[in-house]
Amino acid sequence: EFCEDKVTDCFDCAKAENCPILNELYLKYFKKNGVNHYETRNKGTVHLKNALNELTGAEWLYFTKTLLTTSYSSKYAHEIRKAHGANKPPELMKHLIGFFTKGGDRVLDPFAGVGGTLIGAAIAIPPRECVGIEINPKWVHIYNEVIETCNSQGENLRKHELIQGDCLEVLKTFDDEYFQFIVTDPPYNLHLEKTMCNGQYEEFANRKTDYDMRSDNPRDLANAVSYEGYLDSMERVLEQCFRVLQSKRYMAIIIRNAYQDGEYMFTHVDIARRAKAQGFIPKGEIVWYEAGTRLRPYGYPYAYVPNISH
Numbered sequence: 001e002f003c004e005d006k007v008t009d010c011f012d013c014a015k016a017e018n019c020p021i022l023n024e025l026y027l028k029y030f031k032k033n034g035v036n037h038y039e040t041r042n043k044g045t046v047h048l049k050n051a052l053n054e055l056t057g058a059e060w061l062y063f064t065k066t067l068l069t070t071s072y073s074s075k076y077a078h079e080i081r082k083a084h085g086a087n088k089p090p091e092l093m094k095h096l097i098g099f100f101t102k103g104g105d106r107v108l109d110p111f112a113g114v115g116g117t118l119i120g121a122a123i124a125i126p127p128r129e130c131v132g133i134e135i136n137p138k139w140v141h142i143y144n145e146v147i148e149t150c151n152s153q154g155e156n157l158r159k160h161e162l163i164q165g166d167c168l169e170v171l172k173t174f175d176d177e178y179f180q181f182i183v184t185d186p187p188y189n190l191h192l193e194k195t196m197c198n199g200q201y202e203e204f205a206n207r208k209t210d211y212d213m214r215s216d217n218p219r220d221l222a223n224a225v226s227y228e229g230y231l232d233s234m235e236r237v238l239e240q241c242f243r244v245l246q247s248k249r250y251m252a253i254i255i256r257n258a259y260q261d262g263e264y265m266f267t268h269v270d271i272a273r274r275a276k277a278q279g280f281i282p283k284g285e286i287v288w289y290e291a292g293t294r295l296r297p298y299g300y301p302y303a304y305v306p307n308i309s310h
Helices: 007-012 020-029 057-063 090-100 116-123 137-152 167-173 227-244 267-277
Strands: 038-041 044-047 067-070 106-109 129-134 161-164 179-184 199-201 204-209 245-253 258-260 263-265 287-290
Touching: 057 090, 067 090, 090 116, 090 179, 090 245, 106 116, 116 129, 116 137, 129 137, 129 167, 137 161, 167 227, 179 227, 227 245, 227 267, 245 267
Parallel strands: 067 287, 106 129, 106 179, 129 161, 179 245
Antiparallel strands: 038 044, 199 204, 258 263
């Protein structure tokens, strides 16, 4: 049965298993001289030479799209995790971990926050080993509370190690090439008092927030006195990350651009340049958009100020 869907939709189609077009491609390119170059898996096939992950060709191809739109449900004690204004969905972290690792690989998150990466490693199939580092004891406490809450509700999540401390110091305790994947969500920029505060300022009535993201720790990268100082600190972290990451493996950085003092700042570009200076090779970028992100009337009605929703 033929259909008129886009080719890129074929891999998610319920008819894929019996599709004559996909079957023809399989016979032509993947089964030569009677040799099956793939091993069978529930939802497809995994190439025998795939040393990176445990995904089928269709799953691999789907991941390589440079635009990722998601709408994750509020699972895994989101009502507790949302105290951290930049907490990442565990399902997103599972998505990244699933592509860049195999079962048994070790994952590191040097800016672990409330543990989205650690939960992502716990729900990966199969689960991965994971270590997180977090400077703020408040977020470490919340992670522990999240695991207890989830497990009391029958989730049966493994509690991975979340080390409370300065990642620049903690990273030095790991051996060279100890981890197979690093994924992290660092501070995007400096935390400005009136934009990262709890409450509402009269002169910024449109910036009401329930989040309190600021800390008093001078070692917190978000408390750097300048943008260049923030980048310098990030580069020192990246230097250590490169050392503890296994050769020819990957690091994924979730970073958002910023708008400060009337200027748009391409933070992701600056971080990529600093990473390259420490030995990393840029491999690409994925624009992640969480559907339903709240829009705020920044600048209205005087000037254009973007809602940075990716």
